[in-house]
Amino acid sequence: MAADYPAPLIIPPLSLPHKQTFVLLHGRGSSGEEFGPTLLDTPFTCVSRLQPDFNNTTSLAETFPHARFVFPTAARRRATIYRRSLTQQWFDNWKLDPPAAEREELQIPGLHETVLYLHDLLKHEIALVPDGAASIVFGGLSQGCAASLVALLLWQGDPFGGFIGMCGWLPFRQRLEEEMEASAVSQEDDFFDRDEAEEPIFDPAERATRWLRGQIDLPAISSTTPLLAFKQVPLFFGHGVLDDRVSVILGRDASKLLSKVGLSVFWNEYEELGHWYSRDMLRDIVAFLENNVQLS
Numbered sequence: 634m635a636a637d638y639p640a641p642l643i644i645p646p647l648s649l650p651h652k653q654t655f656v657l658l659h660g661r662g663s664s665g666e667e668f669g670p671t672l673l674d675t676p677f678t679c680v681s682r683l684q685p686d687f688n689n690t691t692s693l694a695e696t697f698p699h700a701r702f703v704f705p706t707a708a709r710r711r712a713t714i715y716r717r718s719l720t721q722q723w724f725d726n727w728k729l730d731p732p733a734a735e736r737e738e739l740q741i742p743g744l745h746e747t748v749l750y751l752h753d754l755l756k757h758e759i760a761l762v763p764d765g766a767a768s769i770v771f772g773g774l775s776q777g778c779a780a781s782l783v784a785l786l787l788w789q790g791d792p793f794g795g796f797i798g799m800c801g802w803l804p805f806r807q808r809l810e811e812e813m814e815a816s817a818v819s820q821e822d823d824f825f826d827r828d829e830a831e832e833p834i835f836d837p838a839e840r841a842t843r844w845l846r847g848q849i850d851l852p853a854i855s856s857t858t859p860l861l862a863f864k865q866v867p868l869f870f871g872h873g874v875l876d877d878r879v880s881v882i883l884g885r886d887a888s889k890l891l892s893k894v895g896l897s898v899f900w901n902e903y904e905e906l907g908h909w910y911s912r913d914m915l916r917d918i919v920a921f922l923e924n925n926v927q928l929s
Contacts, residue, residue, distance in 0.1 A: 638707070640706075643703055644669065647699075653701070653770065656751075656770070657702070665704030669704030672910070675915060707723045708746070722743065723743060724742070724743025731886070733883055737804070774909075779801050798871070800909065806883075806890055866896065871901045871910070875906060878907075881902060897925070
């Protein structure tokens with residue numbers, strides 16, 4: 634692998650036994666060391682069944698004391714939008730003015746490397762936690778959200794317990810939607826550039842994810858390989874309405890497409906929030922996990 638990914642920041646469970654693992658990605662220009670501790674220690678008012686006192690102030694680390702938290706760090710890459718200066722980013726990209734479809738080819742090399750890296754990391758973490766993939770919560774903030782969404786859509790293993798996306802977007806969203814719409818064409822026209830000996834694909838989500846796999850140059854896989862495990866992953870998506878880096882429009886569009894693909898998406902907007910998370914968002918994340926994710 635061409636890119637050099639630093640070792641992730643790993644914060645062990647506050648209490649044993651180890652029951653869950655969170656793998657959460659930072660945004661561009663940050664790192665696991667910068668992003669992780671602040672996220673875990675940010676206080677918020679708890680309304681969870683795990684912390685029944687409504688007036689109790691808690692944190693993610695305290696709410697999930699049996700969780701292992703893994704915060705990967707992106708490789709250093711040239712950022713075209715910053716005059717090719719070196720920065721830690723999961724992939725390169727151009728301006729994110731909605732619909733963020735300009736110069737999408739910049740994303741390909743970084744997404745290729747990052748998805749392979751994340752899949753290897755996830756396999757490693759799955760092997761360490763009881764109940765495997767079902768005990769994994771995956772996601773990220775900003776570009777980390779975007780990268781983890783692509784990794785989720787291209788994941789071939791067992792479904793994760795849940796996904797958390799904060800102030801992010803979905804790379805190649807327009808093209809993915811076009812591929813899904815193309816699945817409605819007649820059977821004689823819909824062979825998705827496959828060999829004549831193979832059966833055509835008509836499921837919109839499978840067609841779109843196979844296109845995405847080819848777009849970022851991942852190896853082709855058999856037509857019989859299951860591709861849609863991600864449909865079983867509940868997804869929380871939170872976005873600040875005042876976000877001036879990643880427009881809330883991009884978050885809304887991503888949420889709508891992911892719902893079309895077949896995911897159970899829990900979309901939340903925060904009126905006075907910019908490009909970050911808030912105490913309200915963290916509270917809602919906890920409620921989402923408790924209500925939708927089987928975290929033993």
